[in-house]
Amino acid sequence: MKLFTVGPVACYPEVLEVMKQQMYSHRSIEYKRLHRETVEFLQSFLETEAHIYLFSSTGTGFMEGAVRNCVNKKILCCINGSFGKRFAEVAVLNGKIVETIEPPLGEPISPDVLDEKLSKCPDVEAVSITHNETSTGLINPLSKLADVVKKHGKLLLVDAVSSMGGTDIKVDKWGIDVCFSSSQKCFGVPPGLGIGSVSKEALKKSETVQNPGWYFNFKIWEKYHKRNSTPMTSTIPQIAGLNQILKTIDELGGKEKFFEVHRKRNRIIRNEIQKQGLSIFPKKGYESPTLSCINTPNNVDGITIYEKMREKGFELAKGYGNLKNTTFRIGNMGYIEFQDITAMLEVLNEVRQDCGW
Amino acid sequence: MKLFTVGPVACYPEVLEVMKQQMYSHRSIEYKRLHRETVEFLQSFLETEAHIYLFSSTGTGFMEGAVRNCVNKKILCCINGSFGKRFAEVAVLNGKIVETIEPPLGEPISPDVLDEKLSKCPDVEAVSITHNETSTGLINPLSKLADVVKKHGKLLLVDAVSSMGGTDIKVDKWGIDVCFSSSQKCFGVPPGLGIGSVSKEALKKSETVQNPGWYFNFKIWEKYHKRNSTPMTSTIPQIAGLNQILKTIDELGGKEKFFEVHRKRNRIIRNEIQKQGLSIFPKKGYESPTLSCINTPNNVDGITIYEKMREKGFELAKGYGNLKNTTFRIGNMGYIEFQDITAMLEVLNEVRQDCGW
Numbered sequence: 001m002k003l004f005t006v007g008p009v010a011c012y013p014e015v016l017e018v019m020k021q022q023m024y025s026h027r028s029i030e031y032k033r034l035h036r037e038t039v040e041f042l043q044s045f046l047e048t049e050a051h052i053y054l055f056s057s058t059g060t061g062f063m064e065g066a067v068r069n070c071v072n073k074k075i076l077c078c079i080n081g082s083f084g085k086r087f088a089e090v091a092v093l094n095g096k097i098v099e100t101i102e103p104p105l106g107e108p109i110s111p112d113v114l115d116e117k118l119s120k121c122p123d124v125e126a127v128s129i130t131h132n133e134t135s136t137g138l139i140n141p142l143s144k145l146a147d148v149v150k151k152h153g154k155l156l157l158v159d160a161v162s163s164m165g166g167t168d169i170k171v172d173k174w175g176i177d178v179c180f181s182s183s184q185k186c187f188g189v190p191p192g193l194g195i196g197s198v199s200k201e202a203l204k205k206s207e208t209v210q211n212p213g214w215y216f217n218f219k220i221w222e223k224y225h226k227r228n229s230t231p232m233t234s235t236i237p238q239i240a241g242l243n244q245i246l247k248t249i250d251e252l253g254g255k256e257k258f259f260e261v262h263r264k265r266n267r268i269i270r271n272e273i274q275k276q277g278l279s280i281f282p283k284k285g286y287e288s289p290t291l292s293c294i295n296t297p298n299n300v301d302g303i304t305i306y307e308k309m310r311e312k313g314f315e316l317a318k319g320y321g322n323l324k325n326t327t328f329r330i331g332n333m334g335y336i337e338f339q340d341i342t343a344m345l346e347v348l349n350e351v352r353q354d355c356g357w
Numbered sequence: 358m359k360l361f362t363v364g365p366v367a368c369y370p371e372v373l374e375v376m377k378q379q380m381y382s383h384r385s386i387e388y389k390r391l392h393r394e395t396v397e398f399l400q401s402f403l404e405t406e407a408h409i410y411l412f413s414s415t416g417t418g419f420m421e422g423a424v425r426n427c428v429n430k431k432i433l434c435c436i437n438g439s440f441g442k443r444f445a446e447v448a449v450l451n452g453k454i455v456e457t458i459e460p461p462l463g464e465p466i467s468p469d470v471l472d473e474k475l476s477k478c479p480d481v482e483a484v485s486i487t488h489n490e491t492s493t494g495l496i497n498p499l500s501k502l503a504d505v506v507k508k509h510g511k512l513l514l515v516d517a518v519s520s521m522g523g524t525d526i527k528v529d530k531w532g533i534d535v536c537f538s539s540s541q542k543c544f545g546v547p548p549g550l551g552i553g554s555v556s557k558e559a560l561k562k563s564e565t566v567q568n569p570g571w572y573f574n575f576k577i578w579e580k581y582h583k584r585n586s587t588p589m590t591s592t593i594p595q596i597a598g599l600n601q602i603l604k605t606i607d608e609l610g611g612k613e614k615f616f617e618v619h620r621k622r623n624r625i626i627r628n629e630i631q632k633q634g635l636s637i638f639p640k641k642g643y644e645s646p647t648l649s650c651i652n653t654p655n656n657v658d659g660i661t662i663y664e665k666m667r668e669k670g671f672e673l674a675k676g677y678g679n680l681k682n683t684t685f686r687i688g689n690m691g692y693i694e695f696q697d698i699t700a701m702l703e704v705l706n707e708v709r710q711d712c713g714w
Contacts, residue, residue: 001381003380003381003382005381005382007590008380008381008382008383008590008593009380010379010380011379011380016377016378016379017377019376019377019594020373020374020376020377021373022360022367022368022373023360023365023366023367023368023541023547023548023691024358024360024362024365024672025360025362025365025672025674026365026548027675028672056413056414056415056418056548056549057413057414057418057572058413058589058590059589060571060572060588060589061413061414061418061572061589063571063572064570064571064572068570086571089571090570090571090572093568093569093570093571093574094568094570094571095567095568182590184380184590190380190592190593190594191380191383191413191590191591191592191593192413192549192550192592192593192594192595193549210452211450211451211452211568212450213421213425213447213450213451213570214417214420214421214443214446214447214450214451215414215417215418215421215447215573216572217450231417232415232416232417232418233364233365233415233539233541233548234548235547235548235549235592236365236547236548236549237376237547237549237594237595238549238594315381315382315385317382318384
């Protein structure tokens, strides 16, 4: 089965190779070396001096951590789909008051609307933004939105789950306070690792919030960060896998080369999709560079296309949430060879002929 | 390096083999099959009809989940060392009021003392017990303590991190409401997976608590349990590894055979230790079957023994917390061959001669 999923994605062969390594103590000098090196790679990748924590969790764990450490009472959640909604749900279930901005599905957050909203709600402590909304295949204009958040002096919490590694994020320049992702997306590593940067301001805020919990407690993480380790047992295989792919990216010539690979895969898929008479769901100019959310033709539903492709050896992704039947998605993250893209698109053309769109 | 650590421990070869498998979607039928099979194996292993959740976290994540879902205001924490203390810290940082029982280090929780304490604090909602305290190498008389907790009608939350898989736990018979462990201990799987059972009573309580959060929310987990999946992306490699070792145990002839292997390793180590003039830290009759916490001789500290053994190719575990210098520990969990135990004990004898105890 060739994977064009949106996570977990197919892992790079050199990553799978390190996944089978025998374990060792997470308090050993070997682990500390691995930890420090991985953190330094990520700081360089994200252009930040902020500390990087490697959570034994998925990205949603980091989301819960961001909420619990950076918000005492009130947060503004920008929602473009299911994962933006999740940020708001996480906040509510952690006892926070949530304000929202929620444009129609497929449209980005507008910097002007955000500016106006923040003027009306001066008491929010932090703003959450989904950089790349996996459910609708939309990317937000993050640097512009960040400018607005910083103008209002709020903490900025960014879900970069399906963008980190696939497109550039300049954490310090843009002023992101918490920027998190997961191992199983653009980095092409198996799931189980939450990766994120935590600014000095976020850390300062975490010292005053009530009930931050233990597991995702930034103060506790900071203490272990200084020891090149983690408070609980580190998810060693996935950290070793992440370390490996960061080395590969370095050898490839740096992150820009890696982003270019993602853009090229995405361009090929999007061009061919349109030739096959299909259209992209999100508004023009805001299409995600790491996955394509595609409107199904009138007479066919998304699940049918997903299942027919699967029968032929290609696993795409179903539509998500409200878009379950009216879209399907093709991811271009992780280990994908260009010849497999060609093969997948040929098979999609066969499915088109079968379905008669 | 041969590992006699207390976690992460050396993983079984067949487990490492599956760790390198290519990923696939956690919403696919293949994953659902793996999930259901693993859950059913664990239900049989723990002799329970309670639902099993597979958290993308370590055991401490399950600890935080137990506290947030089962305690609204007040918990009684039984403390025998660092990990019992962690349960109390987790509760405090999640805004709960904590009562404690804390006998001197090395002594178990007494059922009578627990009974008396619960009579004095009828308003606690749950009792936490560390089944096997990894920091002191002590095992508590869990079934007797469980009887007392049940007599008082309280929820029973058990940290079985270093006991599950190494010694028997009868979840339903003993009335344990939340019984959790980690992948990287007796099951000999890499870290990153929290494993736990959640009783109907615990689930019922979770429906009434305030601020249960999202990530470890039992109500959300229950919804996905019914779909043979997890709310967030499943830690697929470790779950596949756990599935593999549970199959191995089955082929070995069942859990009793696996426990016997642990007991035998432990017996060999403990006998030889005593021949070498060393004594076991915890009170007689309460020695852990999965690790030995050993008093250092008067003239040598624990770190020295740890380091000398490491130089010779054997990684034991340092003393922990208050016992850092006055003890060292030898784990007998995970992938350990009997010939390696013999070799390790011979080398320890050389270290004894070097140090002159």
